[in-house]
Amino acid sequence: MSERKPKRTLRFDRIAMIIIPILVAAILLVLGIGLFTGKDKKNKPEPTPTPTAEPTPTPEATPTPTPTVDPETDSRFFDTDSYLIVANKKHKLPEGYEPSDLAYPEVEMRYNNWTMRWDAAVALEEMFKDAEKDDIHLVMGSGYRSESFQKTLYDGYAEESGIQYADSISSRPGYSDHQTGLATDLCGQDTQYDLTQEFEKTPEGKWLAENAWKYGFIMRYPKGKDKITGYTYEPWHFRYITKEEAKKIHDAGENMTFEEFYGISGGDYAD
Ligand SMILES: [Zn+2]
Numbered sequence: 001m002s003e004r005k006p007k008r009t010l011r012f013d014r015i016a017m018i019i020i021p022i023l024v025a026a027i028l029l030v031l032g033i034g035l036f037t038g039k040d041k042k043n044k045p046e047p048t049p050t051p052t053a054e055p056t057p058t059p060e061a062t063p064t065p066t067p068t069v070d071p072e073t074d075s076r077f078f079d080t081d082s083y084l085i086v087a088n089k090k091h092k093l094p095e096g097y098e099p100s101d102l103a104y105p106e107v108e109m110r111y112n113n114w115t116m117r118w119d120a121a122v123a124l125e126e127m128f129k130d131a132e133k134d135d136i137h138l139v140m141g142s143g144y145r146s147e148s149f150q151k152t153l154y155d156g157y158a159e160e161s162g163i164q165y166a167d168s169i170s171s172r173p174g175y176s177d178h179q180t181g182l183a184t185d186l187c188g189q190d191t192q193y194d195l196t197q198e199f200e201k202t203p204e205g206k207w208l209a210e211n212a213w214k215y216g217f218i219m220r221y222p223k224g225k226d227k228i229t230g231y232t233y234e235p236w237h238f239r240y241i242t243k244e245e246a247k248k249i250h251d252a253g254e255n256m257t258f259e260e261f262y263g264i265s266g267g268d269y270a271d
Contacts, residue, residue: 077264083119083242085180088259089230089269092174096147099181107140110187110194114143117181120216120240124184127215136207141194141236142185145178167269168232175269177220182240184217200235209235213250216243222255229257230267 077086080097087093104113105121107128116124128138145153151173157166177183187194188204199205209219218241221234239258241249249261259266 087177088266090265109140116143120182123216137189139187141187144181147173150176185236213246216240216246218246218249225257228259228266
């Protein structure tokens with residue numbers, strides 16, 4: 001009798017010793033998986049911000065030191081009184097911008113009675129007089145054009161031949177160098193070369209390419225710089241930027257552009 005009892009208890013103990021740990025292990029396993037997956041679900045949104053935070057400081061540090069000028073932060077390029085105010089297809093002039101010191105230069109005109117900002121008009125008169133001494137007879141073919149004038153001009157081209165064509169030969173209102181009151185289109189005695197690239201071959205075109213900088217004017221759209229300026233070669237379009245600045249650009253090399261010299265973005269419209 002006494003032999004059976006322990007046998008039974010022993011058997012029960014043995015079973016218990018085998019089953020209980022298995023059960024415990026199974027429960028722990030189930031709980032463990034539950035906890036693990038639960039944790040995983042809870043933590044899932046957390047690991048996502050970690051990788052995004054990493055790339056922010058490192059790669060952005062490299063492009064910053066580039067010696068370019070941001071016209072948005074340098075008043076020389078957006079101040080409405082500045083002679084370096086930028087108007088190109090990437091930089092629009094302030095809404096409804098109109099210079100306050102427009103004047104009629106006392107020079108020979110064609111197509112209209114044009115104005116320019118005071119200092120530019122004075123410089124233009126000086127240039128025309130000096131050209132006469134070299135037997136060169138310049139004619140002013142365009143000057144200041146208001147935003148509404150430019151709108152009429154641009155809309156006319158766009159309506160007739162489409163936006164693509166209008167953009168290729170004209171500026172959208174607010175983007176024109178002529179609206180600064182510092183730009184002029186110059187012509188010679190032979191009208192057939194007016195506003196054509198052949199103007200470069202005329203005595204007036206040659207004289208301007210060589211001498212305009214001395215009076216504070218730069219050829220705004222030189223040959224082969226379309227992608228930088230946003231415009232094809234215009235040997236007739238000159239922009240006043242003061243004698244001091246024009247000399248710097250002239251000395252910087254042949255066909256140097258305003259955009260390249262000051263490190264300003266140009267080219268085509270953003271949209
Ligand atoms: Zn022009």
